[in-house]
Amino acid sequence: MPTPTPILLTGTTGGLGAKILSSLLHTHHIPPNSIIATSRTASNRSRYESQNLQFRVADYNRRATLDEAFANVENLLFMSSSERDNEKRNAEHANVIEAAKKAGVGRVWYVSLAFGSLGDGSKIGFQQAHYWTEDQLKFSGLNFISLRAGSYSDAFPLVLNWYPSTRTVLMPNLNPPVTESKVAFASRDELGEAMATLLVRGLEALPSVQPRTEKNIILLTGPKAESIVDLVGAINRGRRTDVGVEYLEPEEWIEASAKDDEGGKGRAWFEARLVFVQGLCDGDAELVDPALETLLGRRPESGTETVERLVSEKPGYTWHQNHAR
Ligand SMILES: NC(=O)c1ccc[n+]([C@@H]2O[C@H](COP(=O)([O-])OP(=O)(O)OC[C@H]3O[C@@H](n4cnc5c(N)ncnc54)[C@H](OP(=O)(O)O)[C@@H]3O)[C@@H](O)[C@H]2O)c1
Incomplete structure (x- = not known):
């Protein structure tokens, strides 16, 4: 052979x-x-x-x-x-x-x-x-x-349901709250x-x-765990915008997100997303591991660093999976 x-x-x-x-x-x-x-x-x-x-x-x-x-x-x-x-x-x-x-x-x-x-x-x-x-x-x-x-930092539009035209990111009221979510984005x-x-x-x-x-x-994983709300701050720094965050009760959040979603995603998609966001709040992707740093031979970028860089390089940044097939 x-x-x-x-x-x-x-x-x-x-x-x-x-x-x-x-x-x-x-x-x-x-x-x-x-x-x-x-x-x-x-x-x-x-x-x-x-x-x-x-x-x-x-x-x-x-x-x-x-x-x-x-x-x-x-x-x-x-x-x-x-x-x-x-x-x-x-x-x-x-x-x-x-x-x-x-x-x-x-x-x-x-x-x-x-x-x-x-x-x-x-x-x-x-x-x-x-x-x-x-x-x-x-x-x-x-x-x-x-x-x-690790959860791609590049996929932040999907995590936040953010588009370049977004003025306010909608978030569900969860326990623990999304402000305390911790994700070691990579x-x-x-x-x-x-x-x-x-x-x-x-x-x-x-x-x-x-x-x-x-x-x-x-x-x-990335070098530190950050909240998904921190990513909104990174978008604002990178694009010099003042996108805000509005918190809604989970059912209301599903309704409001699915209504006229720019990416055409429907209710079922946001129902599944609610489980996803709850997982981020529960710490499902919180653990930081040194393996990525060892393999790169340098400190990896954190989620907020990547997001700020991506939107400053390309203010009209989009992510393909944010759009329904
Ligand atoms: N870590 C994260 O946060 C994260 C985020 C999004 C996705 N993912 C996962 O990571 C994978 C790679 O991510 P990506 O960003 O490179 O995705 P991508 O750009 O959408 O590419 C998907 C790749 O998978 C191949 N593929 C898909 N279905 C296939 C099938 N049935 N048979 C053979 N090849 C198939 C496609 O090949 P061809 O079209 O050329 O056949 C394509 O090269 C995704 O498929 C997904 O499972 C991870």
């Missing part, structure tokens, strides 16, 4: 995967032909092959593409699917795990999420798919790591940079970054 290709990346066309790929190529100077880029869309082939990268189609919904894509691969970077329905997402992830097992992949690096920190206690809806996937990886017998990625680019370093150096060369719990978790 030929020597396995060292790295296969899923999610290469997305924001996080693209950053991992560019760090591998331009920071670590990994030869492009030792990396396989993938996408669900075959027409992306030329975009990668023109850079001397290998390319394979990998669609989590089409098991046959995964069986073919994962053949003879040492490290599989398994990006969690962007599917929002947990049942469908679990089915996609099960396909990835079964195909990786069948292909005999050397190690799976699963990109999970940091809600619940090192435990499984968060009630946030989408986090349940990550817990489930980690369990399946554990039961599969595969050699795997769960990279629990920037997507820094997460990507750190993941590339892990893939290149391997755990063996990084004794202070060791996976924890039976789920082999590496928790990647």
Whole structure:
């Protein structure tokens, strides 16, 4: 059998995967032909092959593409699917795990999420798919790591339901209050940079970054936990605006947020968001871990620092997931 290709990346066309790929190529100077880029869309082939990268189609919904894509691969970077329905997402992830097992992949690096920190206690809806996937990886017998990625600071418009036209951010009255929420936000680019370093150096060369719990978790967070209301202050500093915060009772907040939402998100979306915001208030993403700083070799940006920078660079900043499909 030929020597396995060292790295296969899923999610290469997305924001996080693209950053991992560019760090591998331009920071670590990994030869492009030792990396396989993938996408669900075959027409992306030329975009990668023109850079001397290998390319394979990998669609989590089409098991046959995964069986073919994962053949003879040492490290599989398994990006969690962007599917929002947990049942469908679990089915996609099960396909990835079964195909990786069948292909005999050397190690799976699963990109999970940091809600619940090192435990499984968060009630946030989408986090349940990550817990489930980690369990399946554990039961599969595969050699795997769960990279629990901190809540993206870049996704602040989603967290606040903020648009460039917003004059007042609406927040639900919760207990503990949102002013006391604590989130160790992390920037997507820094997460990507750190993941590339892990893939290149391997755990063996990084004794202070060791996976924890039976789920082999590496928790990647920003340097401090900040309240989501602090992000509004960062927007105002970066854009020189005076966006305010209005607090509403939860039911009223759902109604008011869903009414004429600029992104077209409906009531059900905000009902799920209420659970999300409650999780942030309960400290689901509060734990700060030094692993990201160790991997970057510098202090990571905090959530407010990233937000202030992003909106000062681009006052019309938007986040794709803030808009209904
Ligand atoms: N930490 C956080 O706060 C946070 C925030 C938002 C999202 N996330 C999670 O992190 C992931 C990556 O984030 P991102 O910002 O890079 O997302 P993104 O820009 O939306 O990119 C998603 C990537 O996932 C790939 N993908 C999605 N569904 C797939 C499927 N069924 N089969 C194969 N590939 C699939 C897409 O590939 P193709 O379209 O080329 O096939 C694309 O490259 C997301 O999918 C989501 O699970 C985390």
